[in-house]
Amino acid sequence: MSKITAEKMTATTPAPIDVEAIRADFPILHQQVHGKPLAYLDNAATAQKPDTVIKTLDEYYREYNSNIHRGVHSLSERATAAYEQSREKARAFINAGSIQETIFVRGTTEGINLIAQSYGRSKLRAGDEIIISEMEHHSNIVPWQMLCQQTGAMLKIIPINDAGELIMEEYEKLLGPKTRIVSVGHISNALGTINPVRRITDLAHAQGAVVILDGAQAAPHTAVDVKALDCDFYLFSGHKLFGPTGIGVMYGRQELLEEMPPYHGGGDMIKKVTLKKTEYSDLPAKFEAGTPHIAGVIGLGAAIGYVNDTGIERIEQYERELLDYAVKSVSAIPGIELIGTAREKASILSFIFGKIHPHDIGTILDHEGIAIRTGHHCAMPVMEHFRVPATARASFAFYNTRAEVDQLANGLEKCREVFG
Amino acid sequence: MFDLKDLYQDVIVDHNRSPRNFGKLEDADRTAEGFNPLCGDKLNLYLKLDDDRITDVSFDGSGCAISVASASLMTDALKGKTLDEANALFSSFHDMITKDKPQDAEKVERLGKLAALLGVKDYPTRVKCATLCWHTLHTAIEGKEATVSTE
Numbered sequence: 325m326s327k328i329t330a331e332k333m334t335a336t337t338p339a340p341i342d343v344e345a346i347r348a349d350f351p352i353l354h355q356q357v358h359g360k361p362l363a364y365l366d367n368a369a370t371a372q373k374p375d376t377v378i379k380t381l382d383e384y385y386r387e388y389n390s391n392i393h394r395g396v397h398s399l400s401e402r403a404t405a406a407y408e409q410s411r412e413k414a415r416a417f418i419n420a421g422s423i424q425e426t427i428f429v430r431g432t433t434e435g436i437n438l439i440a441q442s443y444g445r446s447k448l449r450a451g452d453e454i455i456i457s458e459m460e461h462h463s464n465i466v467p468w469q470m471l472c473q474q475t476g477a478m479l480k481i482i483p484i485n486d487a488g489e490l491i492m493e494e495y496e497k498l499l500g501p502k503t504r505i506v507s508v509g510h511i512s513n514a515l516g517t518i519n520p521v522r523r524i525t526d527l528a529h530a531q532g533a534v535v536i537l538d539g540a541q542a543a544p545h546t547a548v549d550v551k552a553l554d555c556d557f558y559l560f561s562g563h564k565l566f567g568p569t570g571i572g573v574m575y576g577r578q579e580l581l582e583e584m585p586p587y588h589g590g591g592d593m594i595k596k597v598t599l600k601k602t603e604y605s606d607l608p609a610k611f612e613a614g615t616p617h618i619a620g621v622i623g624l625g626a627a628i629g630y631v632n633d634t635g636i637e638r639i640e641q642y643e644r645e646l647l648d649y650a651v652k653s654v655s656a657i658p659g660i661e662l663i664g665t666a667r668e669k670a671s672i673l674s675f676i677f678g679k680i681h682p683h684d685i686g687t688i689l690d691h692e693g694i695a696i697r698t699g700h701h702c703a704m705p706v707m708e709h710f711r712v713p714a715t716a717r718a719s720f721a722f723y724n725t726r727a728e729v730d731q732l733a734n735g736l737e738k739c740r741e742v743f744g
Numbered sequence: 745m746f747d748l749k750d751l752y753q754d755v756i757v758d759h760n761r762s763p764r765n766f767g768k769l770e771d772a773d774r775t776a777e778g779f780n781p782l783c784g785d786k787l788n789l790y791l792k793l794d795d796d797r798i799t800d801v802s803f804d805g806s807g808c809a810i811s812v813a814s815a816s817l818m819t820d821a822l823k824g825k826t827l828d829e830a831n832a833l834f835s836s837f838h839d840m841i842t843k844d845k846p847q848d849a850e851k852v853e854r855l856g857k858l859a860a861l862l863g864v865k866d867y868p869t870r871v872k873c874a875t876l877c878w879h880t881l882h883t884a885i886e887g888k889e890a891t892v893s894t895e
Contacts, residue, residue, distance in 0.1 A: 681808035683783045691748045713784030742752050
């Protein structure tokens with residue numbers, strides 16, 4: 325290879341992740357469980373936190389804990405500044421147009437409920453239609469069922485095929501002039517499928533519907549650009565992005581957010597209150613009633629900083645290779661059947677293992693130091709589609725290693741030994 | 745440190761592989777359905793009674809090794825018992841797998857084969873798997889129509 329070609333390659337291909345250096349930043353990973361080194365493969369449930377996030381939370385509580393947006397004292401000014409800097413980081417992370425479009429919520433679940441109750445309840449009428457998919461997490465099903473009960477709107481479901489991919493032709497058939505909302509996951513938590521969200525959005529917009537993307541599983545694994553996706557709302561949770569629990573982000577297009585009534589009433593979301601009437605705050609405060617999770621927001625800012633410093637493209641590249649390796653290793657074990665074999669997949673390996681119940685797999689793997697999730701993954705319709713009561717799910721982050729995948733494969737052999 | 749063999753004793757593995765009293769009792773006097781939404785365990789319990797004595801009992805459904813083995817062992821233990829005796833057995837069994845204290849050897853002895861489930865005590869998330877069949881039994885005895893859920 326000539327020198328020029330080599331230089332060109334380094335210019336276009338990001339340097340690979342140094343996984344040992346990354347792991348050194350995550351204190352929790354360095355422990356033993358049942359006498360075995362911990363292999364934490366439950367990242368789709370919640371991800372671990374780097375030192376910088378833990379230190380940021382510690383520093384906030386030790387040095388400048390105070391309420392925001394209203395104090396004139398120094399601690400409050402410092403907390404307010406840190407809180408709003410995190411908002412700017414969150415905005416830039418998903419390329420939202422402005423901080424007015426970047427609202428802090430408790431998490432993806434609260435964000436979807438907010439949209440359903442504020443946008444949905446004020447806009448939808450009996451006979452209107454909402455489209456979701458068969459692979460959604462319960463948090464992207466139940467709020468819409470509730471809204472349908474309240475408004476008389478109808479819920480339509482995009483079916484999936486046996487690889488765990490949306491059947492796009494069926495989606496196109498469901499769309500029509502009555503479609504008002506399309507709400508789908510960017511990446512499926514139970515199957516790992518990466519959905520063609522830009523195409524979903526374009527088709528919905530052609531019918532005048534708004535599009536909500538549940539990004540809880542996507543934000544930690546792939547670059548999110550809400551302008552490029554052209555969605556109307558996007559949601560993600562901090563705790564799956566290496567940040568604290570109880571904090572998340574809702575992106576919404578400004579025109580829509582302006583029109584929407586507030587979700588919660590209270591302090592911080594008002595300009596003026598008399599006993600007869602209230603004038604609401606401008607965005608984003610209109611949707612942030614009450615004292616928010618200040619530490620969570622500041623911690624999330626630190627987590628976003630960590631992901632940015634690592635580089636989301638490098639993370640994506642590393643995880644793709646790790647998933648390929650895991651798919652090869654695990655599917656080579658006789659009796660293993662993968663659930664979810666979409667062409668486009670991210671970081672999630674859902675499987676069943678002969679007649680061994682996933683719950684038993686989970687307990688036996690725990691004894692081998694391996695943390696996985698077993699159950700229906702809050703996606704019971706997916707389980708129904710594949711006619712299984714539950715699956716075992718290993719889900720990866722960029723601090724996981726091939727050695728941990730080997731540990732998983734060995735653990736599965738142990739399951740076979742126990743149940744022979 | 746817990747030894748995995750304490751949980752998955754040979755008796756458990758055996759009853760999971762070949763569950764006893766498995767299948768529907770067509771002429772059951774009482775039936776009840778149990779469901780554990782956390783892991784998707786489902787079971788149906790069928791009781792045949794002569795006055796207040798259990799003359800036959802069976803179950804079907806699907807679940808993890810602990811829940812299947814527990815139902816299998818339970819149905820074996822219930823045959824010939826009165827409803828009061830069945831309730832008393834449930835109470836001792838429940839104590840055995842939930843109370844964090846040294847076990848009374850005599851009580852464990854009285855539980856017979858059910859004692860194979862003693863290891864569940866060290867796995868709080870699995871206690872529900874072992875007790876699902878017993879809660880379902882309770883519903884069947886009470887004669888309630890509702891589905892029992894562990895959540």
